[in-house]
């Protein structure tokens with residue numbers, strides 16, 4: 027490295043390209059004005075939507091004769107309106123948790139298989155098929171769930187209730203077909219499988235070769251390489267992949283609305299028919315709702331929005347932390 | 357326990373490309389053997405055939421025999437995983453497990469071998485870190501991540517990790533090329549100590565380093581780009597650097613290469 031002396035500084039740019047630069051500058055100005063403007067426009071639109079929603083939600087909540095947070099029932103179009111999100115919030119969270127518990131391990135397994143076990147000519151088609159699952163419209167999942175999954179799961183429900191009733195969640199206290207939270211969770215699991223799988227697979231493929239060779243050179247088997255090098259490296263990536271899946275599961279509407287037989291019974295027994303989720307409830311009620319009824323649904327939608335925002339925010343935070351971490355080690 | 361390596365007729369391929377051709381040599385136990393030669397002549401490839409790491413590269417394939425004492429590493433019933441547990445390796449870029457603590461890094465190999473007793477692990481970790489001349493620098497922060505150490509410390513951590521399982525042979529591929537002169541000296545001293553217990557093979561581009569640390573030196577060369585690398589000669593280091601029997605070796609060592 028030669029030390030920089032004044033004579034080393036590059037000469038001033040020649041004058042000739044100036045003209046080109048000035049149109050470039052005008053272009054820069056127009057472009058930056060445009061992008062600034064559209065950025066601001068976007069913010070204004072967002073703010074006015076949020077403001078509108080909050081305003082309508084506030085109206086609905088002020089007319090609520092029940093407690094918005096703790097009431098089970100949803101009679102928002104009645105007079106006086108009585109409604110609360112308790113059942114919906116619990117249903118949304120529970121069905122999403124069930125979906126995560128089922129989907130994440132399977133997705134990680136498939137992702138590991140694609141990235142580290144399958145021969146290349148098998149890996150690509152499998153990855154493609156899993157990605158294809160994401161292209162199926164959710165109403166199709168709903169119809170399939172209602173026609174195929176629900177009757178098919180009747181046997182599983184019986185079996186779970188018989189042998190695992192002691193776990194409380196698998197204790198079926200109400201008779202009925204399998205239009206319950208477990209079925210919804212299974213369906214949601216299938217729906218979020220592609221996103222969780224493909225993000226995890228990408229992360230696993232990024233494990234630096236030298237990290238894997240460190241384990242290999244110690245005499246690690248393939249599974250031990252995964253345990254020592256791949257999973258620790260991919261952990262935060264899998265977490266953020268799961269969060270993305272969770273965000274999707276929380277907001278899923280049509281599939282849930284098609285499969286569930288909704289009710290406003292609060293139950294933590296997964297096999298009991300009924301329950302509801304925010305999105306499903308809005309889809310089911312919005313058409314016939316009157317003024318206050320619609321505002322009440324908007325209020326519930328706002329809660330779902332905040333919930334999803336929190337989940338996505340957490341996912342982003344984890345991804346950002348991960349970037350920092352890998353940067354420090356680069 | 358240090359073992360003799362006896363290579364005969366060894367060729368290695370990447371797909372259809374033959375990277376090294378028909379190499380035969382003997383590496384004595386409790387000695388340091390240095391591999392030198394121009395870039396691309398197959399030093400790393402050859403080194404990686406000695407612990408069956410070559411075949412983890414897609415398309416990697418090996419022909420020939422490598423005897424460790426009397427056992428052929430490429431025999432029909434030999435498990436490559438077991439081979440790698442007895443032939444340790446240190447890489448060019450230090451590669452500690454980034455999320456693991458210093459302690460866990462050193463203990464990783466032992467845990468793979470089934471040692472779980474905390475006291476036994478602690479003993480071996482301390483002994484290995486001392487063996488790698490790292491103990492004094494890290495004894496107060498064994499639970500901190502290994503990736504928080506300096507490059508030279510990380511490389512010594514990798515050496516500690518490799519010797520913790522008491523391998524028969526220790527392979528090192530340019531272990532100092534990413535390090536400053538002081539860390540390099542530290543590792544060279546360490547190699548001098550380790551050869552009392554292990555058979556050591558080291559790849560280096562640094563002639564002085566080869567002259568300083570090794571007992572025997574092997575010179576590899578390739579006829580032209582795209583041609584397989586060959587072993588030109590292997591001899592006492594002193595002889596290679598003073599009076600090699602092949603002209604190409606002398607040209608390379610004196611910088612008249614190419």
Ligand SMILES: Nc1ncnc2c1ncn2[C@@H]1O[C@H](COP(=O)(O)OP(=O)(O)OP(=O)(O)O)[C@@H](O)[C@H]1O
Nearest residue numbers: 370373375394395396397398399400401402413582
């Ligand atoms: N993963 C790989 N796939 C295909 N060819 C490879 C691969 N790794 C190395 N080669 C080829 O094998 C030959 C030997 O490479 P090798 O890395 O063993 O050389 P080297 O002597 O270690 O070089 P250097 O001194 O630069 O490390 C080269 O021609 C190289 O292009």
Ligand SMILES: [Mg+2]
Nearest residue numbers: 399400401529
């Ligand atoms: Mg090399």
